[in-house]
Amino acid sequence: MSQLDIVGKSFPQIAAREKATGETKFVTDLVLPRMLCGQVLRSPYPHAKIISIDTAKAAALPGVKAVVTFQDTPKIKFGPRSEDWTIFASDKTRFHGDEVAAVAAVDADIAEQALELIRVEYKELPYIISPLDAMKQGAPLVHEDKPGNIGAEFKVEAGDVDRAMDDSYVVYEDHFYTNQVYQAYMEPMSALADVDLSGRVSIWTGTQIPNMMRMTYAKALGMSPDNLRIVVPEYGGAFGGKMENNIHLIAAVLAQKSGRPVKLVNTRHDDFLAGNPRVPMHFDIKIGATQDGILTAKDVKVVGAAGARLVYSQVIVATACYRVDSLYRLKNVRAKGYTVYTNSVPTACFRGFGNSQSTFVLESALDELAIQLKIDPAELRIKNGMGSNETSVHGWKIGSSGLRECVTKASKAANWSQKKNNKTPFKGIGLACCNHVSGNRPFAREFDGGSGIVRVGKDGRITVFHGESDMGQGQNTTFAQIVAERLGVTMDMVNVAQVDTDISPFGLGSFATRGTLMGGNGVLAAAKDAYDQMADIAADMLNTKAADVACRKAMFFSKSSSETKISFQDIASEATIRHHGAPIVGTGFYKPPTELPDPDTKKGNISPAYPFGCQIAEVEVDPDTGQVSVTNFVAAHDVGRAINPMATVGQIQGGIAQGLGWTLMENMAYEDGKMINADFVDYIVPSCFDIPDIKAILVEPIEPNGPYGAKGIGEPALNPTMAAITNAIYDATGVRIKELPVNPQKLLAQIQKLGKHVKE
């Protein structure tokens, strides 16, 4: 690759200045004339029959412009994957927080008063929170038409698991549990909806999937998709949590009924109650290895709690069943997954998408195998790790793999061997690896690639249009760098348009760590198209052939005689004049070389590139309280190529902070079927004191399918964190953590039960 001017350099986010000065307009900051304030009445019970709803008093309150319930909606069942949603509860509520009614009023005080005036008569029903209980015979049914509360089942098998297990020198078998945690993006979910005279609905919201959301919502609202427009302003974080959610639709229904714009912002409490937190999962794992540490077989059963409706939990459970199989050279694998309805908040995507849950389990199990086999855990990973150009048991074609390099570089930076062998009571070091994807072929069945539009105006100003979503991770900056590099211009010339489904390409969105690779390749293709159009004109003006033309630092020149140069702006202006005002518009798309998995065997190739990583945590356990603190952290990640190293390191540090919170602090707790810690008073996320120095190491094997060699980093940043920490806890105390989050009292009791500290 020729020398890169922009890609590979650390630029601040293109929106950083606006963000630092308070100029950025987030979703919650938007205002339209005559805008109303929307608020939602939610079910106080986990499971209750709705006998009656009386909204008359609320509707009569001065200042109230609309009161809506199920009766005011099109009563259509819908859902992103499984059509078990309605905009409001109809005959019964299915979780504490379920949507029952909503109001729109001229201000928040009146809206709040109106909610209090709505009379709902409920009859409480028996409820079920644990997915294991929900599967039992006679358990209350969340949906009457779903026997056994089974929302979905998943099965995969390859090789001969039983035989390989029998032939194994060691077998480890255990039960693990990963709990329900909340994304805790700092800006709560919110939506602003407006309806025009023709009935066309516009929704401004922070969403990772504007185009797919539009299709789902059009169905819910009983309208054709072209009558619905989704606009994505800047928004305050998502981490998987901001996909489809009823509050957007409620804002739309309130706007329809009132004829005025309605802004609905979740209180933090409501966001906890009715957001879409992580899928809690029970795992039974059995895994074998030969005497010299070659993995032989893996067998898992996963039971995940969907909550009261399926959002994406069934796909997440499926992911937990088998994605991690492509981390190592496994040949014999079997998994069975159950996604089970419960009377709790619907669960969905959170950084890692099921692979984080199963990585915690697998990497804990690998640590146990290493102990039994007396092999260094790092060595065990290196022995089994997937290498470049290998094909995994499920047919995944690993282009580049920097896994082994990640392990060696992280080990060296963390001083692994020395610290591992040098035993200090209640201090430990732990290591874990991960794989992931950069795009997920089966997530949207029609296609999985990316696309872009690059417009060059008469003044040479460049605007990039994409249909993905910058949730704060810096995607727009990455795209701007890719486009600037391809066009040969400077960063200040590139602008990235806000995603608007009326204008932007139909991007699938930001999930599955796909933005950089899929969206990046999409805008790269569009930039190439724009460049070629400009190069033709430049060639004409420079009296040479297009192939002889190049552009660097916004100057076109002939490669053969670099004497004359013409500025990018002059070419842009000339192009617009020659085309009677038409700007240069480059469009392009990227079609990845993926294969949809076979419905039965699940064989396929779900991503054009697979990122890998290795993280090492050091912990100290307080012998009196069982409190764990993470004292040092090293993370080496195979990112293909870091388009923007500073942003990439930021992703790694942020992912680890979230993983640390999950491991040691965070848990959505239920009592009597109700969430009891639904705010930041009782649900504590990490503060700066909880997060150690995180040393991030970028391993860059240059991925052939990536834009300028890049893969994704969003989710792998968190996948190994939990096991790295709990493996370190084992090293410090001899206690194997099998349930997240780590409970200090339980840990202390187990330490005492062990009698003596293993390291002494």
Place this chain on the structure above:
Amino acid sequence: MKHVRIHLVVNGEDYSLFITPNRVLLDVLREDLELTGTKEGCGLGKCGACTVLLDGRPVHACLTLALQADGCQITTIEGIGEKEVHPLQEAFIDKGAIQCGFCTPGMINTAKALLDANANPSEDEIKQAIAGNLCRCTGYNKIVDAIHSCGCQSEKEKGEVR
């Protein structure tokens, strides 16, 4: 509810407002003065997104009644850098301390109060100051780094920070 008259000096500008006494400063700033740079992340004093400076002290605008601020000088993120962006803002931008940016206004205000009181804070003092400001995106490393780089320590020390 009966309205009351209050006077605020926000970012150097005088405002005379007629409000109900139950309104919090956060809402008055965001809705009445349209200064939306100050954010609401929890409404309960637990995230720091709403931090503004009240007579130079960092306060949670979500827990402060506008009435309590009557006659006070208030600085919001919009008023931090007088004409240019403030060096703290510059540092946050350059060091990658901003991802989604929703915590940034509160974080910068808290840091500003710290640096005004202690021009050269240690890493621990920085953490003490921002412990009540949540950031879910960055993992804090780069935020601490950005604030540290603004302390008036020698260039050599600057180079040593992470």
